[in-house]
Amino acid sequence: MDEKRQKEIAEERLTSWANNGKACEGCIFAYGDTPFNNAPNKGSCEVYKYPKTKPDSVFVEGKACKYRREK
Numbered sequence: 001m002d003e004k005r006q007k008e009i010a011e012e013r014l015t016s017w018a019n020n021g022k023a024c025e026g027c028i029f030a031y032g033d034t035p036f037n038n039a040p041n042k043g044s045c046e047v048y049k050y051p052k053t054k055p056d057s058v059f060v061e062g063k064a065c066k067y068r069r070e071k
Helices: 003-011
Strands: none
Touching: none
């Protein structure tokens, strides 16, 4: 394996998918009219509309989102 690929692998962030979107639970932008839209654990929301995705700091790391509004 070349050095470039070894560096990429060393820097790769692995995380459990089970915890993704926890910071989005209860936010009005994480819910919608269809069952698919009612999922705070998906990568997009009403603020970050597909094909954009939520920032890793919010979606993966669980930090506060500046757009969060409670239901």
